[in-house]
Amino acid sequence: VQLQASGGGLVQAGDSLRLSCVASGRTLINRHSIGWFRQAPGKGRDFVAAIKWSGGSTAYADPVKGRFTISRDRDENTVYLQMNRLKPEDTAVYYCATSSVSGLPVETTWYAHWGRGTQVTVSS
Secondary structure, three states, X not given: OEEXXXXXXXXXXXXXXXEEEEEEOOOOOOOOEEEEEEEOOOOXXXXXXXXXXXXXXXXXXXXXXXXXXXXXXXOOXXXXXXXXXXXXXXXXXXXXXXXXXXXXOOOHHHOEOOOEOEEEEEEX
C-alpha cells in the first residue's frame, strides 16, 4: 500500500483545512486502520486521529477533539481529516499511515506505509 497525503497549506487561526490521504497499490482491507499523525519542528510524531476502515470507528487525540473530524470514502480509497478552528499550535507536517493491528492504535510503532507528509501552517 502506498499512501499520499495532501491538502495542507498556510491559513490563519480559526480557518479550516481538509487533508486527504489516498491509498494506492494494494487495496485497504477491513482490519486496517488509517491514522493521521503530525510532527512539529524539533518534536516527535504525535497521534492526531484514526479510523477503522471497516466499521468507521474513530479515535482522536485530546488537543483536536471537537475540532477535527476523520472520515473515509471506501469507493475512493481515501481518508479525510477535516480540521476546523485551527490554532497556531496545529502547525506541523501531517502524515497518514496504515495499521493492521486490532483496535485503533495511537502509537507510531503500530503503523506502516507512511506517506509523504503535507505541511500545515497556521498563523496567529
